[in-house]
Amino acid sequence: MEIELISKKELLETTGISYGQLYRWKRKQLIPEEWFIRRSAFTGQETFFPRELILARIDKIVNLKDDLSLDELADKLTGKQAGIEMRKSEFAARNIVSDMVLKRWSGTESGNEIYAFQDMLYLFTVDALLKAGEMSMEEGDALIHTLREHYPSFKGMPCELVFIRRMGIASFALISASAELYFDSGVKVIARVAMTDWAEKLIERLV
Numbered sequence: 001m002e003i004e005l006i007s008k009k010e011l012l013e014t015t016g017i018s019y020g021q022l023y024r025w026k027r028k029q030l031i032p033e034e035w036f037i038r039r040s041a042f043t044g045q046e047t048f049f050p051r052e053l054i055l056a057r058i059d060k061i062v063n064l065k066d067d068l069s070l071d072e073l074a075d076k077l078t079g080k081q082a083g084i085e086m087r088k089s090e091f092a093a094r095n096i097v098s099d100m101v102l103k104r105w106s107g108t109e110s111g112n113e114i115y116a117f118q119d120m121l122y123l124f125t126v127d128a129l130l131k132a133g134e135m136s137m138e139e140g141d142a143l144i145h146t147l148r149e150h151y152p153s154f155k156g157m158p159c160e161l162v163f164i165r166r167m168g169i170a171s172f173a174l175i176s177a178s179a180e181l182y183f184d185s186g187v188k189v190i191a192r193v194a195m196t197d198w199a200e201k202l203i204e205r206l207v
Helices: 008-015 019-027 051-064 070-078 088-093 099-105 117-131 137-154 195-206
Strands: 005-007 037-041 044-050 085-087 114-116 159-166 169-176 187-194
Touching: 005 008, 005 037, 005 051, 008 019, 008 044, 008 051, 044 051, 085 088, 088 099, 088 114, 099 117, 099 137, 114 117, 117 137, 117 195, 137 159, 137 169, 159 195, 187 195
Parallel strands: none
Antiparallel strands: 005 044, 037 044, 085 114, 159 169, 159 187
């Protein structure tokens, strides 16, 4: 599965931002280092970006930069607020995820259990795919297992969730952001999403 790229020149023309802004936002970690992809072109080495991810990120930065400092914006976009914790009872009361998801994957029965941000993100991710009608409950079991086992390995670095199905059998993978994947014709890609997007949406619901 090849990621659609956009050149730096096209990006600046499309968004109207300057070269200086782009690299200042990079220094502030508003745009991940991994999204700056060096490729050979007829003019020599050029910089490209994953089109969908970078355009969405710049749109968010532009819309929020008048209300937040760059440091506050970096905290928001890079998940530094992921130190958020919440009691299970409070998380349930906010109706951020469905009761069905909480009952199946929330852990203990105690409402006093403390959820770390990652725990809430896993539930939020499963709930989003279930609500989209793209995943069964049994497939949700596999997704929760994948997230709990492998997501901490990225240590806060951007990654993407890939959900595929082959001959009716679902598989999930977590990959470095903007990595290219290629499958044979028997594989159907159900979803490919940036975990940072869901983390940002969850943070907005929590704070």
